[in-house]
Amino acid sequence: MKSILVTAQGFDGPVKTAAPNVLLESWSGPYGGVPPFHRIKVSDFKPALEEAMAEGRIELARIIQQSTVPTFANTIEPYSRMGQKMSQVSALFEVWGSNLNSPEYQQVQTEMAPKLAAFQDEITLNSNLFKRIHSVFGQLDHLKLTMEQKRLVTHIETQFVMNGAQLNAESKARIQMINQRLATLYTAFTQNELGDEEQDYLLLDQKSDLAGLPPSQVESASVAAEKAGKHGKWLISNTRSAMEPFLTYSSVRGLREKAFKIWTSRGDQSNNHNNNKIVIEILKLRAERSKLLGYPTFAHWHLADTMAKSPEAAMRLMLQVWKPAVAKAHEEVAEMQAMVDAEKGGFKIQPWDYRYYAERVRKLKYNFDFDLVKPYLQLDRIRSAMFHSASKLFGFRFVQIHDVPVFHDTVTVYKVLSAKGKLVGLWYFDPFARAGKKSGAWMTNYREQYKDGGKKNIIPIVSNNANFIPGKSGEPIFISWDDAKTMFHEFGHALHSLNSNVNYKMLSGTNTVSDFVEFPSQFNENYLSTPEVLKFLVNKDGQVLPQSIIDKINAAETFNEGF
Numbered sequence: 001m002k003s004i005l006v007t008a009q010g011f012d013g014p015v016k017t018a019a020p021n022v023l024l025e026s027w028s029g030p031y032g033g034v035p036p037f038h039r040i041k042v043s044d045f046k047p048a049l050e051e052a053m054a055e056g057r058i059e060l061a062r063i064i065q066q067s068t069v070p071t072f073a074n075t076i077e078p079y080s081r082m083g084q085k086m087s088q089v090s091a092l093f094e095v096w097g098s099n100l101n102s103p104e105y106q107q108v109q110t111e112m113a114p115k116l117a118a119f120q121d122e123i124t125l126n127s128n129l130f131k132r133i134h135s136v137f138g139q140l141d142h143l144k145l146t147m148e149q150k151r152l153v154t155h156i157e158t159q160f161v162m163n164g165a166q167l168n169a170e171s172k173a174r175i176q177m178i179n180q181r182l183a184t185l186y187t188a189f190t191q192n193e194l195g196d197e198e199q200d201y202l203l204l205d206q207k208s209d210l211a212g213l214p215p216s217q218v219e220s221a222s223v224a225a226e227k228a229g230k231h232g233k234w235l236i237s238n239t240r241s242a243m244e245p246f247l248t249y250s251s252v253r254g255l256r257e258k259a260f261k262i263w264t265s266r267g268d269q270s271n272n273h274n275n276n277k278i279v280i281e282i283l284k285l286r287a288e289r290s291k292l293l294g295y296p297t298f299a300h301w302h303l304a305d306t307m308a309k310s311p312e313a314a315m316r317l318m319l320q321v322w323k324p325a326v327a328k329a330h331e332e333v334a335e336m337q338a339m340v341d342a343e344k345g346g347f348k349i350q351p352w353d354y355r356y357y358a359e360r361v362r363k364l365k366y367n368f369d370f371d372l373v374k375p376y377l378q379l380d381r382i383r384s385a386m387f388h389s390a391s392k393l394f395g396f397r398f399v400q401i402h403d404v405p406v407f408h409d410t411v412t413v414y415k416v417l418s419a420k421g422k423l424v425g426l427w428y429f430d431p432f433a434r435a436g437k438k439s440g441a442w443m444t445n446y447r448e449q450y451k452d453g454g455k456k457n458i459i460p461i462v463s464n465n466a467n468f469i470p471g472k473s474g475e476p477i478f479i480s481w482d483d484a485k486t487m488f489h490e491f492g493h494a495l496h497s498l499n500s501n502v503n504y505k506m507l508s509g510t511n512t513v514s515d516f517v518e519f520p521s522q523f524n525e526n527y528l529s530t531p532e533v534l535k536f537l538v539n540k541d542g543q544v545l546p547q548s549i550i551d552k553i554n555a556a557e558t559f560n561e562g563f
Helices: 043-062 072-081 085-099 102-124 127-138 147-162 171-200 215-229 240-249 253-264 276-292 298-302 309-344 350-368 379-394 481-498 518-529 531-538 547-555
Strands: 202-204 234-236 397-401 412-417 423-432 442-448 450-451 454-459 461-468
Touching: 043 072, 043 102, 043 127, 072 127, 072 147, 085 102, 085 442, 102 171, 127 147, 171 276, 202 253, 215 234, 215 240, 234 240, 240 253, 240 350, 240 461, 253 350, 276 298, 298 309, 309 350, 379 397, 379 481, 379 518, 379 531, 423 481, 423 518, 442 481, 461 481, 481 518, 518 531, 531 547
Parallel strands: 423 461
Antiparallel strands: 202 234, 397 412, 412 423, 442 461, 450 454
16 A cells, blocks of 8 residues: 655754764755665665654644644645655665665565554554544535645545544554554565575576577576576576566476476465465455454455445456456467377476467467567667657657666666656666566656645656566667567556646655556557557667568457457
C-alpha cells in the first residue's frame, strides 16, 4: 500500500541534527534540484529516516494543536504538504532497496521497516487528526472547492477510514502490531527472493548445451559467465530477460526443465531463503486485519478504493476472459503435443516445454520466428522508438544530459522537453541486471509533479528500470519481443507521471486507484507494433525492419493468445 504520509513539501523549519546528512538536504543543482546519488552512503539512511519521522511528528502537532475550526486551508492542505523530508529520504531508500540491495542495506531495511510502519500508524490512527479531516469531509457538499480539492479530501478521508481511523483503542493497538509485523515479513520476503535470484543460475558447461540458442543469447551468457568468474562457460541469469529466451529457444529439454525450476522456485527451496512460512503468516495477518477493519476478506479491503470496488466485480470481469483463454490454451497445447508425438518425443508437454514448442508451432504455421525480429530489437533502438512515439503523442523531446549524478555508471539521464522547449521533467534509464537489483522491470517516481502552493510547478523525476544482460563493450544489445513490449509498458507509467499537471502531490501521476494505474502503460504497449514504430527499428547495419517481417508479425498477432 502506498504511504499517504509521503507527500508534498511544506515544512518551514528543519529539526537540528547532530551532524549533516546528505539525505536531509534539499535537492540542489539544475532542473529544480536532483537526487545527490554520488554522495549517499548506506549508513546515512537510518539517521535520515529517524530525523524525517521526528520532523513529521512536529508537522502533525502543528495541525492537531490548532484551536480554529477545521477547514480545507488549515487541515487538508497542510496535511497534504506534510513529509517533505520523509518523501525525499524514502524515495532514495527505495532506490537502494530495488537497485543496490547489499547486505549492509538489508540490515538497515530490516530494522527500519517496522519502525516506518509504526510511524505511518501514528499519523493514520491519530484521533485528533482524523476528527479534523472528517469534519472537512462532512462539509464537502457545502464548501467552495475545485474538483481536484474535493477529490483530495475524499481520498484522504477514505485512506484514513480504510486504515482504521474509526476503530476503538484496543483495535487500533492490534492494527499497529499487525502492520509492524507485516512490514517485517514483507521485507524478509523480498530479501529471500533476491537471495535466490542472485544465488541460483543455470551454468552451461559445454557447447552442446547451447543447442538452439541464438548467437546474441550465447554472447550474453558468455559475458555473464566471465563476470561471475566462470571462464569458458555460459551463464543464464535468474531473471526473466535471460530465462524466457532460454526456455523459448533451447532444444535441450533437460536444461529447459532445470532452468524453469530455478526460475519458478525463488523463495520456495529448502534453504534459508524459503518464504513458505512467511506467506502463511502474511495471509493470516492480512485476514485478521481486514476483519478488524470491517471487511470480510483482504480482497474486499484491498479493492474497496478501486474502480472494481469488490472481489465479486473483479471476478466477473476476470472470468469473461478466463474461460475462453483456457479453451484457447488447450487448443494451443494440443498443437504442440501433436508436434511432439509426430517426432516420437514420448512425453507430454510440460511448463518448461511450452515456450519452446509454441515458437516451433508459430514458425510452422506462419513461417515466422521472432528470432528474425531480434536483430532489429537493439536496446538503444527500442529506447529511440519509445522517444519517437512519445514525441508523436505528446510532443515530448528527450535529450540526454550528463550534468546530474547517478547511482550506477550504467544509468543514463534525459531531460524531457515539451514541443515549445519547456522543461517537463527528467527520465532516468537503468537497463541492466546487477548484484543487489530486484528482477523484472518497473517505473519509479523520484519526485512527483505538483504545484508548490498552487504557483511554482515542481517537475517530476522518474525512472525506468530493467534487467537486461549486457554484452561486450561497444556491441549492441539485443532483446526479445516480449522485453521490447515490456519496455513500452513501463515507459507508459513514466509518461503518465511526466504528463501530470496537478496542484497536490497526493493526486499526482501514478497516484491513482490501483486498477486504473495500469491503463496508460497497457495502452502504450500497443505502439510497439504500429507500422510507424516498427519501421523505426533498424539493425546494426542501419537497415529498416523489412515489410515482409512486419507482415508476418501482423499475421501471427493472435497466435498463442490463450497463454
